[in-house]
Amino acid sequence: MGAFLYTIDTNKSFIPFLFLNFVKMLAMIKELDKDFSSLNEYIRQLDPSKIFILVDENSHNYCLPIMLPNLEIEVPFEVIEIEAGEENKTIETATQLWEIFSEMEADRKSLLINLGGGVITDLGGFVASTYKRGFRFVNVPTTLLSMCDASIGGKTGIDHQYLKNIIGTFALPEAIFFYPKFLETLKFEELRSGFAEMLKHGLIADEKHWNDLISIEKITPEFIEPYIQRSMEIKNEVVSKDFKEQNVRKTLNFGHTIGHAVESLFLKNGNLIPHGEAVAMGMICETHLALLCGLIEVDVSSVIISKIKRLFPYIDISEFKNAAIMDLMFNDKKNEDGNINFSLINSIGSCLFDQKVNAEHIILTLDFYKNMGKI
Numbered sequence: 001m002g003a004f005l006y007t008i009d010t011n012k013s014f015i016p017f018l019f020l021n022f023v024k025m026l027a028m029i030k031e032l033d034k035d036f037s038s039l040n041e042y043i044r045q046l047d048p049s050k051i052f053i054l055v056d057e058n059s060h061n062y063c064l065p066i067m068l069p070n071l072e073i074e075v076p077f078e079v080i081e082i083e084a085g086e087e088n089k090t091i092e093t094a095t096q097l098w099e100i101f102s103e104m105e106a107d108r109k110s111l112l113i114n115l116g117g118g119v120i121t122d123l124g125g126f127v128a129s130t131y132k133r134g135f136r137f138v139n140v141p142t143t144l145l146s147m148c149d150a151s152i153g154g155k156t157g158i159d160h161q162y163l164k165n166i167i168g169t170f171a172l173p174e175a176i177f178f179y180p181k182f183l184e185t186l187k188f189e190e191l192r193s194g195f196a197e198m199l200k201h202g203l204i205a206d207e208k209h210w211n212d213l214i215s216i217e218k219i220t221p222e223f224i225e226p227y228i229q230r231s232m233e234i235k236n237e238v239v240s241k242d243f244k245e246q247n248v249r250k251t252l253n254f255g256h257t258i259g260h261a262v263e264s265l266f267l268k269n270g271n272l273i274p275h276g277e278a279v280a281m282g283m284i285c286e287t288h289l290a291l292l293c294g295l296i297e298v299d300v301s302s303v304i305i306s307k308i309k310r311l312f313p314y315i316d317i318s319e320f321k322n323a324a325i326m327d328l329m330f331n332d333k334k335n336e337d338g339n340i341n342f343s344l345i346n347s348i349g350s351c352l353f354d355q356k357v358n359a360e361h362i363i364l365t366l367d368f369y370k371n372m373g374k375i
């Protein structure tokens with residue numbers, strides 16, 4: 001696998017978006033040198049007073065030793081490590097980080113480098129965007145999921161009372177640096193989790209991308225790498241049109257209305273599942289829901305469901321009552337006026353948002369998924 005480093009310079013490229021020129025923004029995705037010289041150059045331009053590098057135990061072990069020897073930092077820097085895992089994307093960890101910033105005298109000219117998966121980029125973005133009302137941060141994603149999805153688009157946040165990302169900000173990183181070589185140490189389950197978000201990108205926006213992805217021989221960094229950039233582009237394009245999720249950005253949440261509810265229940269009972277597995281399960285359910293709503297034909301839903309089923313493990317949700325799953329859906333951030341708003345595909349490569357669905361169809365969908373486990 002080649003060692004490429006890509007960057008999306010969101011800060012510079014975001015201004016054109018305000019004038020709806022997202023094509024220009026896409027041109028900012030470029031291939032960089034493997035010696036991290038572009039990151040060094042970027043940091044020099046930002047001229048920070050102090051640098052913090054946020055890692056979890058795994059990005060510390062596997063990724064920091066690759067990045068650190070290449071960094072040419074002339075200002076004081078601190079590495080801050082947190083425990084790995086979604087259960088640490090909490091207000092308690094955020095508080096500890098704010099306290100560390102305070103002890104280390106972080107100021108508005110400081111820079112946080114988030115080196116890790118989606119937990120690190122979500123949490124790091126959140127603490128940086130709130131401390132002293134915000135200082136700058138750069139994302140260096142180290143999982144497939146964070147490369148293709150979490151590091152892009154400026155949604156930051158933490159979970160609270162087991163509700164996913166319920167507290168957070170919209171805050172763009174100064175830049176995002178992609179280094180696919182980091183994927184070589186990732187566990188298969190984590191790679192597959194990121195693959196779910198890539199499939200989502202195909203389903204909502206690009207039939208060819210979906211077809212390419214479902215045709216790969218196996219889920220390995222080598223086979224996935226050619227398609228990473230397309231997923232990054234889709235995410236970037238959608239966010240460019242609707243940063244604050246007033247309309248089309250809601251399509252990026254396909255699979256998440258049910259997926260997040262189920263992920264929350266597992267978070268609560270301490271039996272965590274990877275985010276992408278919850279999204280894969282959510283996409284099966286929400287595809288079935290689209291069928292029940294008459295948005296897609298049965299042949300389309302069957303193809304999608306069978307492909308996702310083949311690639312992802314079945315999530316046993318039999319212990320969760322439908323009412324408990326639905327209750328959690330009422331916390332979904334896409335909801336308005338007490339209604340659950342779904343994002344539902346109306347063909348492969350196209351997605352509608354703000355879809356109101358009758359409660360009976362949601363129950364039928366959850367039963368459909370529960371029954372799948374009995375076959």
Ligand SMILES: NC(=O)c1ccc[n+]([C@@H]2O[C@H](COP(=O)([O-])OP(=O)(O)OC[C@H]3O[C@@H](n4cnc5c(N)ncnc54)[C@H](O)[C@@H]3O)[C@@H](O)[C@H]2O)c1
Nearest residue numbers: 058062084117118119142143145149150155182185186275
């Ligand atoms: N902000 C967004 O737009 C957005 C989008 C999608 C998902 N998310 C969030 O992202 C999170 C999921 O992200 P994730 O799947 O990256 O989870 P994660 O950050 O927990 O990483 C998964 C596991 O991989 C380990 N890891 C990270 N890099 C590694 C490497 N190079 N080699 C070996 N191990 C490594 C981590 O320590 C962790 O154990 C969820 O909290 C989800 O809600 C946010």
Ligand SMILES: O=C(O)C(=O)C[C@@H](O)[C@H](O)[C@H](O)COP(=O)(O)O
Nearest residue numbers: 149153155164165249252253256333
């Ligand atoms: O960027 C977005 O917008 C997304 O919906 C991407 C999702 O994959 C991601 O899981 C996101 O964090 C979900 O956002 P939320 O607002 O439902 O918490």
Ligand SMILES: [Zn+2]
Nearest residue numbers: 197256275279
């Ligand atoms: Zn997601």
